Amino acid sequence: DAKTTQPPSMDCAEGRAANLPCNHSTISGNEYVYWYRQIHSQGPQYIIHGLKNNETNEMASLIITEDRKSSTLILPHATLRDTAVYYCIVRVKYGGATNKLIFGTGTLLAVQP
Amino acid sequence: DTGVSQDPRHKITKRGQNVTFRCDPISEHNRLYWYRQTLGQGPEFLTYFQNEAQLEKSRLLSDRFSAERPKGSFSTLEIQRTEQGDSAMYLCASSSNSLGDNDEQYFGPGTRLTVT
Numbered sequence: 001d002a003k004t005t006q007p008p009s010m011d012c013a014e015g016r017a018a019n020l021p022c023n024h025s026t027i028s029g030n031e032y033v034y035w036y037r038q039i040h041s042q043g044p045q046y047i048i049h050g051l052k053n054n055e056t057n058e059m060a061s062l063i064i065t066e067d068r069k070s071s072t073l074i075l076p077h078a079t080l081r082d083t084a085v086y087y088c089i090v091r092v093k094y095g096g097a098t099n100k101l102i103f104g105t106g107t108l109l110a111v112q113p
Numbered sequence: 114d115t116g117v118s119q120d121p122r123h124k125i126t127k128r129g130q131n132v133t134f135r136c137d138p139i140s141e142h143n144r145l146y147w148y149r150q151t152l153g154q155g156p157e158f159l160t161y162f163q164n165e166a167q168l169e170k171s172r173l174l175s176d177r178f179s180a181e182r183p184k185g186s187f188s189t190l191e192i193q194r195t196e197q198g199d200s201a202m203y204l205c206a207s208s209s210n211s212l213g214d215n216d217e218q219y220f221g222p223g224t225r226l227t228v229t
Contacts, residue, residue: 034217043117043204043220044156087155099208099216100146100169103155 003027004088009108012082018075020107022088025069030092033064034101035073037084044087044103047073078111085109115139117221119205125227126195133191134224138207145188146218147180148204149173156204162188163210195228202226 005023012018024033034049048055048062050071055062061074075082087106091099118137126132138145143164148156159178161169164185174180177195182188192199202225206218 043206043223044218046217046219049217085155099144099210100158100161101148101156101206101218102158105153105155 003031003090003102004104006086006088006104006107008105009110011110011112012075012078014080014111014113015077018078018082018109018111020073020075020086020088020109021070022073023070024088024090027068027090028092031090032092033062033068033071034089034091035060035062036087036089036101036103037082038087038106039081039084047086075109078109080111080113083109083111117205117207117219119203119221119224121224122222123225123227125229128197128228129194131191131193132195132226133189134203134205134226136188136190136205136207136221138187138205139209139219141211142207142209142219143185144208144210144216144218145182146206146208147188147190148206150202150204150223151200159190192226195226197228200226200228 032049035047036044038044050062064071085106085108120135145162147159150156160180162182177193180190202223204223206220208216208218210216
């Protein structure tokens with residue numbers, strides 16, 4: 001079972017920041033928070049990951065609370081092409097049997113013009 | 114930089130027929146994964162290879178499913194005696210656990226299977 005809880009859907013106006021929350025209250029000390037997204041009829045796409053510090057890359061920012069029980073993915077200026085299902089996943093970065101990804105049902109982000 | 118490729122992109126088959134899908138990972142990636150995704154659900158893990166060794170199989174992978182990765186390069190997923198419940202998107206992903214790599218998985222576009 002997925003170890004994360006996400007809202008099923010969210011709307012965001014084009015050009016505004018999209019803030020996608022994720023709860024992972026049972027996260028272990030060696031587990032990272034990963035975010036992937038899946039645009040309709042495509043394979044999932046890696047966005048960002050982090051352990052406890054906030055992270056930023058060219059796609060998004062990841063804010064992880066101090067207790068690591070929740071996180072927020074921020075798309076600073078959402079565009080229509082950001083409409084997708086966003087998955088929050090916790091996993092061990094190295095080691096473990098397979099590092100397989102366990103997906104939940106994610107959040108469908110709809111960016112409105 | 115070529116990404117993960119999968120072939121075919123779409124497959125329609127009649128119940129009871131055998132089908133085979135191919136995945137070509139990113140060339141320097143030693144890890145390869147197969148997932149299955151049904152409508153409205155997130156992808157579900159099926160099996161994993163490190164180089165040519167198949168190290169884990171999900172209980173979702175029934176006896177009718179077999180996967181191979183000869184020589185640690187491309188992989189094939191075969192479904193024998195297909196059933197309507199096998200209709201899904203079959204996704205392949207690859208990653209590298211070499212020192213300095215983040216081991217994030219890169220996914221292919223998937224093969225959509227429809228069993229009639």
